[in-house]
Amino acid sequence: MKPTIYDVAKEAGVSIATVSKIINNKGGISEKTKKNVLRIMEELRYQPSVMATALTGKNTKSIGLILPDLANPFFSELARKIEDRGHDLGYSIMICSTDYKKEKEKKYIQLLKSKSVDALILASGFENEEVINNLLKERLPIAIVAKNFPSISINTVAIDDFQGGYIATTHLIKLGHTRIAMIARDVYSNRERLRGYYQALRDYELDYKFDFCFAPESNVETGQKIAMEIFDSPMPPTAFVASNDLLAIGVIQAARQRGLNVPRDLSVIGFDNTIIAEVFDPPLTTVSQPIGDMGKEIMDLTVGEITGEKSKRKVILVPELIIRKSTGILTNEIDD
Amino acid sequence: MKPTIYDVAKEAGVSIATVSKIINNKGGISEKTKKNVLRIMEELRYQPSVMATALTGKNTKSIGLILPDLANPFFSELARKIEDRGHDLGYSIMICSTDYKKEKEKKYIQLLKSKSVDALILASGFENEEVINNLLKERLPIAIVAKNFPSISINTVAIDDFQGGYIATTHLIKLGHTRIAMIARDVYSNRERLRGYYQALRDYELDYKFDFCFAPESNVETGQKIAMEIFDSPMPPTAFVASNDLLAIGVIQAARQRGLNVPRDLSVIGFDNTIIAEVFDPPLTTVSQPIGDMGKEIMDLTVGEITGEKSKRKVILVPELIIRKSTGILTNEIDD
DNA sequence: AACATTAGGTTAAGCGCTTACCTTAACCTT
DNA sequence: AAGGTTAAGGTAAGCGCTTAACCTAATGTT
Numbered sequence: 103m104k105p106t107i108y109d110v111a112k113e114a115g116v117s118i119a120t121v122s123k124i125i126n127n128k129g130g131i132s133e134k135t136k137k138n139v140l141r142i143m144e145e146l147r148y149q150p151s152v153m154a155t156a157l158t159g160k161n162t163k164s165i166g167l168i169l170p171d172l173a174n175p176f177f178s179e180l181a182r183k184i185e186d187r188g189h190d191l192g193y194s195i196m197i198c199s200t201d202y203k204k205e206k207e208k209k210y211i212q213l214l215k216s217k218s219v220d221a222l223i224l225a226s227g228f229e230n231e232e233v234i235n236n237l238l239k240e241r242l243p244i245a246i247v248a249k250n251f252p253s254i255s256i257n258t259v260a261i262d263d264f265q266g267g268y269i270a271t272t273h274l275i276k277l278g279h280t281r282i283a284m285i286a287r288d289v290y291s292n293r294e295r296l297r298g299y300y301q302a303l304r305d306y307e308l309d310y311k312f313d314f315c316f317a318p319e320s321n322v323e324t325g326q327k328i329a330m331e332i333f334d335s336p337m338p339p340t341a342f343v344a345s346n347d348l349l350a351i352g353v354i355q356a357a358r359q360r361g362l363n364v365p366r367d368l369s370v371i372g373f374d375n376t377i378i379a380e381v382f383d384p385p386l387t388t389v390s391q392p393i394g395d396m397g398k399e400i401m402d403l404t405v406g407e408i409t410g411e412k413s414k415r416k417v418i419l420v421p422e423l424i425i426r427k428s429t430g431i432l433t434n435e436i437d438d
Numbered sequence: 439m440k441p442t443i444y445d446v447a448k449e450a451g452v453s454i455a456t457v458s459k460i461i462n463n464k465g466g467i468s469e470k471t472k473k474n475v476l477r478i479m480e481e482l483r484y485q486p487s488v489m490a491t492a493l494t495g496k497n498t499k500s501i502g503l504i505l506p507d508l509a510n511p512f513f514s515e516l517a518r519k520i521e522d523r524g525h526d527l528g529y530s531i532m533i534c535s536t537d538y539k540k541e542k543e544k545k546y547i548q549l550l551k552s553k554s555v556d557a558l559i560l561a562s563g564f565e566n567e568e569v570i571n572n573l574l575k576e577r578l579p580i581a582i583v584a585k586n587f588p589s590i591s592i593n594t595v596a597i598d599d600f601q602g603g604y605i606a607t608t609h610l611i612k613l614g615h616t617r618i619a620m621i622a623r624d625v626y627s628n629r630e631r632l633r634g635y636y637q638a639l640r641d642y643e644l645d646y647k648f649d650f651c652f653a654p655e656s657n658v659e660t661g662q663k664i665a666m667e668i669f670d671s672p673m674p675p676t677a678f679v680a681s682n683d684l685l686a687i688g689v690i691q692a693a694r695q696r697g698l699n700v701p702r703d704l705s706v707i708g709f710d711n712t713i714i715a716e717v718f719d720p721p722l723t724t725v726s727q728p729i730g731d732m733g734k735e736i737m738d739l740t741v742g743e744i745t746g747e748k749s750k751r752k753v754i755l756v757p758e759l760i761i762r763k764s765t766g767i768l769t770n771e772i773d774d
Numbered sequence: 775a776a777c778a779t780t781a782g783g784t785t786a787a788g789c790g791c792t793t794a795c796c797t798t799a800a801c802c803t804t
Numbered sequence: 805a806a807g808g809t810t811a812a813g814g815t816a817a818g819c820g821c822t823t824a825a826c827c828t829a830a831t832g833t834t
Contacts, residue, residue: 452783452784453784454784455783455784455785455786456784466782466783467781467783468781468782471782471783490789492789493789493791494788
């Protein structure tokens with residue numbers, strides 16, 4: 103069996119209180135005893151049980167991370183950064199994927215609470231203010247990353263999605279495109295990006311209309327399917343803004359099926375700058391979210407809240423346009 | 439504060455033992471009391487504390503997953519499957535990325551033990567038998583996935599790596615290639631794949647020699663760098679077997695820099711069949727590891743060991759060659 | 775009527791820790 | 805020398821739960 107504090111105490115000939123004080127550096131213990139106990143702990147390979155410690159009111163040093171899909175490169179890269187910073191600060195991470203399902207979101211929040219996590223980090227895809235307010239009431243620290251929840255006062259790290267949509271669209275406009283479509287899943291951040299998109303169109307006095315509708319999922323197939331439909335419309339776009347790299351790739355694949363060359367006949371811009379954008383051919387022009395900073399920052403805020411050392415805040419990072427090869431100057435018209 | 443079992447008991451006018459029995463479906467409780475207590479639990483939104491439960495000798499219902507890098511698509515896809523199956527069976531997952539570093543591996547194993555995980559799943563990249571033997575001695579259930587550890591009796595799910603290397607190489611040989619190179623990181627599975635590669639060469643009486651050396655990392659840049667060097671050798675290969683999709687992509691990017699067309703001038707075959715293989719252009723021919731099955735299977739074995747319901751076993755899945763567009767018949771010689 | 779049985783509970787110990795409070799002995803003061 | 809300090813460490817309660825052992829009232833048995 104794993105040794106307990108009792109084993110250490112007995113072996114060292116002291117009380118468990120003494121051992122506990124040594125573990126927690128409480129002082130009031132002579133150097134001699136301390137050395138001795140420490141040695142015994144080594145010998146026995148003693149590790150205090152986090153469970154038992156937590157039961158006495160201390161932290162569990164674990165944090166729950168709820169995100170839509172760990173297999174999505176954006177989230178796995180983000181999770182990795184969060185994990186790294188977490189470990190640096192002494193926390194372990196429990197990850198749960200919701201597939202954008204409300205029931206799963208609820209279920210996992212319950213689950214993580216029952217595991218006594220010290221805090222919860224919610225990554226995008228969440229619309230349910232009520233759930234969040236409940237958590238707030240229970241004084242469980244929570245933080246939101248990769249999404250802004252304007253109405254709630256809560257630690258947040260996100261990019262300026264509006265600006266992201268705006269710079270993506272502007273880039274296309276400057277390349278000469280006038281018929282620019284957007285494709286996005288219906289979540290808050292994307293609505294912001296969409297707003298940025300519309301604003302850019304307005305600022306440059308473009309009024310291209312196409313049959314916009316939100317994508318039901320954020321993956322390659324969905325992007326492809328929707329792009330196909332849009333290509334069939336009377337005045338098809340010459341450029342696309344997609345709300346993530348996967349959708350962008352779907353669009354490009356659809357374009358290929360139609361015999362369209364990217365970027366010659368169609369420009370496509372993605373979002374997130376995941377590894378996929380980098381290795382895809384053509385390499386994707388995309389709006390980069392600074393994933394590393396986001397992960398580190400949200401972890402710091404969260405731990406700050408747990409330890410009570412930091413006041414709550416919202417950190418808005420600026421997105422950056424990464425220009426690669428999937429966008430280009432409009433050269434020939436494809437429809438007439 | 440979160441309600442405890444005492445709050446429920448008091449509210450319901452019974453003892454905490456009764457409540458506990460109801461929670462654990464122990465019987466010996468009248469329907470009436472049961473209903474009533476259940477109602478109170480609802481009302482109070484009572485959730486038993488996993489911490490406290492664990493302290494009484496029960497399981498924590500959490501499992502540690504140690505893998506090299508969560509940001510690597512292969513592992514994030516695998517982690518997702520493991521997570522899914524885990525949640526189905528009532529377990530949460532704590533994920534730790536080691537970056538193939540031994541110290542981190544050790545550190546995380548300690549950490550997860552102190553958090554009283556019920557079991558540990560180790561995913562590839564681990565060479566340290568001693569560590570594993572120690573864990574075994576402590577009777578902590580552990581399982582290995584995506585890697586075979588032939589000398590140790592331990593739950594394992596892996597593919598037949600030898601066969602994977604063999605079928606990849608054979609495919610290239612059948613396309614007419616005679617100068618086939620391999621690129622891989624130095625871990626056990628890859629040595630097996632390499633063995634399969636050599637076996638195929640031998641079976642078809644090819645004796646192409648090139649300056650093989652293991653890659654220090656498994657990412658795109660490394661693949662690119664190493665491929666560049668190999669291209670510079672006197673008799674460059676016309677085909678590559680890479681030990682994962684990222685390296686394969688690196689090779690293709692190097693080829694492009696050399697003005698080589700894939701697959702016309704160079705065939706490249708990857709490993710893992712991650713999303714990247716699918717979306718890359720040209721879509722990658724690759725050896726597929728059945729990630730979904732692997733994840734589910736390893737979780738089932740692990741939970742089987744925790745509950746004592748299943749005997750230990752090694753499950754060897756068969757890899758499958760996914761033929762896409764990065765390999766083709768050798769048409770023209772590039773060197774003479 | 776006297777007793778056994780059983781369904782439906784309760785009591786209390788214990789899981790591995792932390793911590794407020796107590797004890798003890800050595801050392802100071804005046 | 806009596807009382808006061810102080811350093812070093814011990815005692816025991818309590819965190820939220822499980823469970824073996826025990827209790828009690830109602831029912832069945834003869």
